[in-house]
Amino acid sequence: MLALTRRLLLCALFRSVYAACPPSCECSEAAQTVKCVSKDLRAVPAGIPGYTRTLFITGNQISRIGPESFKGLDNVGILSLSNNRISEVDSHTFAGLSRLRSLDLSNNQLAVIHPDAFAVLNKSLRELNLSRALYNHTSVMDLATSLCQSSLGKLQVLDLSDNSLVYLPPRVFSHMGGLRRLQLSNNSLVALHNSTLSGLESLEELDLTLNALKTVPEEGLRELDSLPGSALLLGENPFMCTCGIESFAAWLNGSQDRVRDAESLSCAFPASLRNTSILSVGSLTLGCYQKDARAELALQTSYVFLGIVLGFIGLIFLFVLYLNRKGIKKRVYDMRDACREVWEGYHYRFEADSDPRLSQVSTSAEL
Structure with missing residues (x-):
């Protein structure tokens, strides 16, 4: 009886420790969820119950996270750390979360991301949200290194929207x-090149809306064609419908089954074609190339004609010189004799001025 009582006390004590909840959080054992929301926390609170499968730590003042932040939380499958002003993610921060499937780091200020920051045991991570999370260009390069070195082969959803990305590293x-959905909307991407989308054989959806694409040249079209099984979203880009848009317009007309918003894509420039569907500008821009060809031919003809005229004028000039060769020769000789006389007079005067005796003779001669 005494032994049974001890066991019951130990179980009750263990249960009380196991079910403990940090004072700044709200815990639900039934839902296996812990919420630490807008509590002005400076670090991940200690004492989070081990039963936790869904953990929300949002709206706080946490600047750094590391592997020590999540010790003893092996059961966490969903982790939200959004809007915490996190600026640094240490190496192997999430390595101890062996069951982690969804990680939300959106609305932070990530400036330093270590190469092994997203290394997760058993490659369990399926969703990674980095929307409005990258602080500067350096963090973009750090993220690229981390994504290449971490074990994210089974990641299915990656959100990089709203990060002011101008380009993506090769x-x-x-x-x-294994990536199926890639969110790149609301950035400042101007082109797709350098094998940006290489390795995404399983991609099902690519969102490029609200970027800075003015056109998609041949290299960019090859990038998009490397994803034959993915649906594409290209709306709300400032497409410039001038010479060079033809290949994109032709590609778009042949890819309407893949580009979900193909019919809504329209020209932003020039003003005369604003809001004109890109699907219908192919014939207009083809005329642009014909006009340019005629202008180039006319310019080449003008250069040829100008060369002929200049050559003809040169021949006439040489012919006139030949006809007047004797007169020109006589004039040259006359100029030479005149210059010689002037030079001899100048030389004689110089010698007279330099010799005192000659100067006296010249003076007495004048008297």
């Missing part, structure tokens, strides 16, 4: 063969 997604 082969940044090459180690994410």
